[in-house]
Amino acid sequence: MKKGTRWTKIKKQVESFICEKLKNRVDFIVAVYRKAHDQTGRIYITVDKKEVFSMCTITAEMEDYKTYRKLRDEFNEYKESRELWELSQKELNKRGIFGEYEFYKSLEVYFNSHVKDCLYATDVLLNIFALLDRRVGKRSLKKFSESIKDKHEIVRYFFDLRCSVEELNFNDNDQ
Template sequence: MSWSKLKQQLEGFLSPALEGRVEYRAPGYRYLPDKSGICYISVDRRNILNMGDKTNTIRWYQTELEIKNDPDIRIPVSKEEIEAVRQAAKGPVPEDRLIIMARSRLSTEHAKELMSAQATLVKSNFIVVANKFLTTPIEESLESRDMVLNILALVDRRVGKKRILGMTEKMELKHPVVQYFYELRRGAL
């Protein structure tokens, strides 16, 4: 599918409150098959989904350690996860230390997911993900681990006010760019 047709279809799914504010842009085109172009999602004419832009207000992580040490990321630990650490420890471990160990495991997994998601943000992958978004149910896009699918679903008109307001807890574990679009959509309700 051509870029202009894909863009037209994506903008057709935008929430009415965000029409004219959110825009899909591709200022560069691919001339060589092995070279990817640039693609942005912009809000109010500012490029938001662009990892290379240092003036961007969204935080882009450089390492997994940076994610693990980010005080804004709060990872909840369930009793099952604490119990799994207890059984793996093979000996008596204080309860507070078990919680720290479980949170460390979860933060490592979370960091790997965020770094992987950041690495896929190039134009060719955006087009593949956008085509996938157009052919899959909106629920799958909301639950996906793919940041672009999450963003496209959050600005979609098929996601209503009640569902948006009920997602607050899930959004705490998402990448800052997904949180940005969540807050944008919540603010437009």
């Protein structure tokens, strides 16, 4: 993605990858709060016009700060540490807390990666993009079902959604 690329263009590109059965059901919405001092906002994903996942910059930054401070106290580190910030970011990712910037960063990785790499990545957003992707077929979903119990609940939600529209049922007896 080029810097300054408009959201409408990015959205069209994302939507072009969504599988046919979910094309008119899943939507990515960007809300920019122009009157906020820094014009940050949030991005959210809806399914059937119901919000299922939200990425708010302010919430993410507050949680990042709290997590960083907690890690700093645990490690008795009293100066700024890049390693602790990276650990904090990984912790937030595991918890499914993202800001707008992570959404765009993950989209860029998604657009420049093989879809199977995104499906098995540790990044929750990459998992979601891949699960919605038309290039992920039934065999890939079946194989992915073996690792789904270790994934974040929102990834499991999108996995179940995709399996439901594909009329797939992977219960414990099948694995």
